[in-house]
Amino acid sequence: MPETTSSSGLSQIWQSALPQLAKRVGHAACDSFLRNAEVLEFDGETFLLGVANEFARNWLAERHLPAISSCLSELMEKPVHVEMRVLQPEANPLEPPMTHTAPARPVAAGFGSTPLNPKYTFENFVVADCNRFAHAAAQQVSKSPGKSYNPLFIHSKVGLGKTHLLQAIGHAVVEHNPGLQVVYISAESFVNQLIAAMRDNHTAQFRRRYRNVDVWLVDDIQFIAAIKGPASEEEFFHTFNTLCETNKQVVIASDAPPRHLQLMNDRLRSRLEMGIVADLRCPDVETRIAILDKKARSEGLDLPREILTYIAEKIESNIRVLEGALLKVCAQISLTNEQPTLATVEELIADYSTAAAPRTVSIREVAEYVADQMECRLEDMLGPKRNQEIVWPRQVAIYLSRELTNHSLASIGDFFGGRDHSTILHAYNKVSALLETDEEVLWLINDLKSGLQA
Numbered sequence: 007m008p009e010t011t012s013s014s015g016l017s018q019i020w021q022s023a024l025p026q027l028a029k030r031v032g033h034a035a036c037d038s039f040l041r042n043a044e045v046l047e048f049d050g051e052t053f054l055l056g057v058a059n060e061f062a063r064n065w066l067a068e069r070h071l072p073a074i075s076s077c078l079s080e081l082m083e084k085p086v087h088v089e090m091r092v093l094q095p096e097a098n099p100l101e102p103p104m105t106h107t108a109p110a111r112p113v114a115a116g117f118g119s120t121p122l123n124p125k126y127t128f129e130n131f132v133v134a135d136c137n138r139f140a141h142a143a144a145q146q147v148s149k150s151p152g153k154s155y156n157p158l159f160i161h162s163k164v165g166l167g168k169t170h171l172l173q174a175i176g177h178a179v180v181e182h183n184p185g186l187q188v189v190y191i192s193a194e195s196f197v198n199q200l201i202a203a204m205r206d207n208h209t210a211q212f213r214r215r216y217r218n219v220d221v222w223l224v225d226d227i228q229f230i231a232a233i234k235g236p237a238s239e240e241e242f243f244h245t246f247n248t249l250c251e252t253n254k255q256v257v258i259a260s261d262a263p264p265r266h267l268q269l270m271n272d273r274l275r276s277r278l279e280m281g282i283v284a285d286l287r288c289p290d291v292e293t294r295i296a297i298l299d300k301k302a303r304s305e306g307l308d309l310p311r312e313i314l315t316y317i318a319e320k321i322e323s324n325i326r327v328l329e330g331a332l333l334k335v336c337a338q339i340s341l342t343n344e345q346p347t348l349a350t351v352e353e354l355i356a357d358y359s360t361a362a363a364p365r366t367v368s369i370r371e372v373a374e375y376v377a378d379q380m381e382c383r384l385e386d387m388l389g390p391k392r393n394q395e396i397v398w399p400r401q402v403a404i405y406l407s408r409e410l411t412n413h414s415l416a417s418i419g420d421f422f423g424g425r426d427h428s429t430i431l432h433a434y435n436k437v438s439a440l441l442e443t444d445e446e447v448l449w450l451i452n453d454l455k456s457g458l459q460a
Contacts, residue, residue, distance in 0.1 A: 018305065020045045144158065166288065172190065191225070200212060291318050297325060388423045
């Protein structure tokens with residue numbers, strides 16, 4: 007790549023690397039430290055990466071520098087090195103929080119909060135049936151923080167726009183109410199700060215900071231639910247409770263609704279459900295095309311409809327991956343200064359596609375995978391037991407066997423303990439009906455299908 011690559015070209019290269027980085031370092035680390043980093047320079051051998059603060063630089067250098075270098079080397083198709091520089095001085099974490107109106111900087115720097123991405127605004131969010139209610143609720147919260155829809159709980163699977171909406175609220179509040187203290191932070195960062203405060207005997211200062219903010223935006227709350235031990239949940243619960251009771255706005259994003267979080271604190275689960283719970287579903291192909299078109303135009307490109315359609319059809323269920331694939335195409339245009347052909351685009355996004363031809367699987371592979379994922383013994387699934395914790399995984403495995411293999415109902419019945427045709431058909435029809443009415447079942451089946459076809 008020439009040394010004269012423009013800043014927009016560097017940005018496109020970095021954005022196209024993010025989906026792969028998320029897989030390697032984890033979505034929490036990617037969203038907290040990498041998504042708002044900037045490529046400052048590239049001399050042909052070394053990327054100079056700008057990060058938000060010293061904590062981010064140390065964290066990435068100690069844990070993830072090889073993964074970042076490897077990912078960028080693969081993208082550039084040659085070995086490259088990565089160096090990091092702090093974009094701005096880090097505030098003393100025990101000083102009173104400062105409120106900033108610049109959208110690309112932390113809105114409350116004293117918290118070590120994640121900078122808001124300037125692209126994550128309401129203006130850049132494509133509204134469709136799959137997200138209309140969550141979008142409307144988020145806009146209402148941004149107009150009257152603490153007065154309605156408190157708390158607002160937004161949930162979806164990875165990459166469907168939760169973080170975008172969360173940060174859009176932050177941008178709108180900072181713009182229209184610059185005097186309010188707004189904190190956007192991942193649950194992982196909250197826990198890490200709590201651990202540091204407990205270690206350094208600064209717990210009182212930690213509580214005082216977080217229980218006096220005006221708008222608290224917390225991403226990936228499932229991280230707290232995944233930690234073993236009550237301290238993090240208790241601290242989060244009391245912070246959450248204090249803010250809600252004093253009419254401060256709380257907005258939470260998660261990969262699952264409150265009732266499905268593995269929380270030890272039932273009071274916390276109850277409080278999470280006391281406001282508005284809004285979900286984001288997978289966008290249809292027309293919505294995906296609209297998202298791609300808007301993203302391309304924001305990058306200064308007018309891509310042909312056939313290219314947008316091809317990308318939208320190949321990447322079905324993750325907006326973050328969808329945009330990552332598009333940005334890889336944008337990076338290619340920046341490098342070559344040429345409009346890519348459809349064949350070139352097909353090659354560029356091959357690693358991103360979620361609509362590739364499915365891998366052929368056997369009934370046994372289906373049954374073993376479902377048994378493992380749903381924590382059920384294979385022998386029980388194939389045996390005569392009829393208790394619910396066995397029957398439901400069995401029905402799911404039967405449904406997937408019918409969907410992913412070419413075997414007849416009779417063959418499937420033979421494998422599942424010699425069950426007759428009518429029993430297998432009943433199991434298949436039950437799961438099929440639930441797919442139309444129960445979103446949890448829809449996600450379960452999609453996840454299992456993806457795992458089996460990977």
